[in-house]
Amino acid sequence: MQTTIGTDINYAAALLQKGELVAIPTETVYGLAGNALNDEAVLKIFIAKNRPQFNPLIIHVASFDQLNNFVTYIPAKAKILADAFLPGPLTFLLNKKDIIPDLVTAGSDKVAVRIPDHPLTKKLLTKINFPLAAPSANPSGYVSPTSAQHVYEGLNGKIAYILDGGECIVGLESTIISFDETEKVIVQRVGGIALEEIEKVLGEKVIQSAQTHELPDAPGQLKSHYATHTPLLLGNVNDLINQFPDQKIAVISFKNNYIHKNIIQQYILSPSGDLEEAAKNLFKTLREADSISTDIIIAERLPGEGLGRAINDRLNRAQHIYK
Ligand code: TXA
Ligand code: MG
Numbered sequence: 001m002q003t004t005i006g007t008d009i010n011y012a013a014a015l016l017q018k019g020e021l022v023a024i025p026t027e028t029v030y031g032l033a034g035n036a037l038n039d040e041a042v043l044k045i046f047i048a049k050n051r052p053q054f055n056p057l058i059i060h061v062a063s064f065d066q067l068n069n070f071v072t073y074i075p076a077k078a079k080i081l082a083d084a085f086l087p088g089p090l091t092f093l094l095n096k097k098d099i100i101p102d103l104v105t106a107g108s109d110k111v112a113v114r115i116p117d118h119p120l121t122k123k124l125l126t127k128i129n130f131p132l133a134a135p136s137a138n139p140s141g142y143v144s145p146t147s148a149q150h151v152y153e154g155l156n157g158k159i160a161y162i163l164d165g166g167e168c169i170v171g172l173e174s175t176i177i178s179f180d181e182t183e184k185v186i187v188q189r190v191g192g193i194a195l196e197e198i199e200k201v202l203g204e205k206v207i208q209s210a211q212t213h214e215l216p217d218a219p220g221q222l223k224s225h226y227a228t229h230t231p232l233l234l235g236n237v238n239d240l241i242n243q244f245p246d247q248k249i250a251v252i253s254f255k256n257n258y259i260h261k262n263i264i265q266q267y268i269l270s271p272s273g274d275l276e277e278a279a280k281n282l283f284k285t286l287r288e289a290d291s292i293s294t295d296i297i298i299a300e301r302l303p304g305e306g307l308g309r310a311i312n313d314r315l316n317r318a319q320h321i322y323k
Pocket of ligand 2: 135136144
């Protein structure tokens, strides 16, 4: 299959209507979209990404009002958060209606729904009469794409079209939340909306699910995801450089410049120490560091607050498993 890149929303809509796949820009990362109500289109997504079918997909809709078509119940707090943050990088996990195929939710009775904030994709969603199932548009296990070129590098030949909406402005996937029986918010994945922001709007603490807590330095236990091909090590940069004295090294730091003869390339995520800027640069930087010829990539953790939590979560998952 020939993969083309362009900005033709009508063409993208026509392909989706036919059950084909289109990569779409969002404010977080590019998504690999198909008609969420069409089993065959959804199956194509899993195949193109080589994604295991037990890993469910987020559906994307144009407006909060449309949620009623796809979920059985909307908690009052979801509405409050929607008013504060949507369209934007916040995903709700809610009880699904039967119209959502089990393939989308991997058999769960909950569906993840979000309203993305990107002009092209917002327009696209108004031209079609179905929601879009869209995981990040990368081969399963690799770094998420934040540009059309990133998508092309990973999925060329596997999808019909890439809708080019430029570089993603947030650069981290959406924050995913669910609600417990008492409608307390549980954060299932840290992402583009910081926990502190949600807590400020609701005036109460959120609950962090186990997988969102800062992970210890025990990469052997980690499921590798967002993995670079060049092994990535996370921790104190100077200590790690000293542990690997014979290696050519790329360093990814928050704002500091490290100097050592073994450092071939240094990437600073935000010279001014701005977490939003660092988030926007993270995946692009991981890809760049992975594309040059070094033996290892050494990255440091960022402050564990605001978007720093989500950045650290992605770096943790990118760590190489050294035993
Ligand atoms: O920002 C984003 O959320 C991007 C853009 C494209 O919208 N999408 C994204 O999708 O990050 P993906 O598939 O790469 O990550 C979705 C995560 C997965 O970890 C999946 O397990 C979880 O959401 N998820 C989706 N549906 C779920 C469900 N029904 N129950 C529990 N987890 C779910
Ligand atoms: Mg993903």
